Amino acid sequence: MTDIHTKDQGQQQSRWQVEPHHQNQHWITQSQRQWNEPRAHQVVKAATAAAVGGSLLVLAGLVLAGTVIALTLATPVLVIFSPVLVPALIAVFLLVSGFLTSGGFGVAAATVLAWMYRYVTGEHPSGADTLDEASRRLGAKARDIKDRGEHAARGGHYGTAGGPGGGVGTYV
Numbered sequence: 001m002t003d004i005h006t007k008d009q010g011q012q013q014s015r016w017q018v019e020p021h022h023q024n025q026h027w028i029t030q031s032q033r034q035w036n037e038p039r040a041h042q043v044v045k046a047a048t049a050a051a052v053g054g055s056l057l058v059l060a061g062l063v064l065a066g067t068v069i070a071l072t073l074a075t076p077v078l079v080i081f082s083p084v085l086v087p088a089l090i091a092v093f094l095l096v097s098g099f100l101t102s103g104g105f106g107v108a109a110a111t112v113l114a115w116m117y118r119y120v121t122g123e124h125p126s127g128a129d130t131l132d133e134a135s136r137r138l139g140a141k142a143r144d145i146k147d148r149g150e151h152a153a154r155g156g157h158y159g160t161a162g163g164p165g166g167g168v169g170t171y172v
Contacts (some may be wrong), residue, residue, distance in 0.1 A: 078085065118125040 028095070049157075115125050119128055
């Protein structure tokens, strides 16, 4: 936005004009926007929020009351049928959780196999860079350990004392 000044009858007037290539230069914060809104609009927003919040609070209370009433009425039935219902509910829970777990592992396996296929065929799936970097680091560390083992087998030792040629993590 730019400030354009024009002179009319010896008086300077300012007006704001939005140019297409400068539209994103001026950011209005939420608090600035609140002060610029008309008072009636703020009152309507507050009234709407209060009405919706109050309605949801009443609905939550009704659901809680209905749940307590239903539990009070169902308790004698549950006590009478508990020798049958409890084992049945446990069996249903185990079946459902088993099927859901099995399905989840199946989806995970299919996803991993699809990712591996894309990686092997060179499609560069997400995370391939991280895998390549980890593979490179693992190879470098394996070579370092191999070199240390060969050095130790030849009679050298891995120095831990300070001084020339004997710093921490250097070969002596």
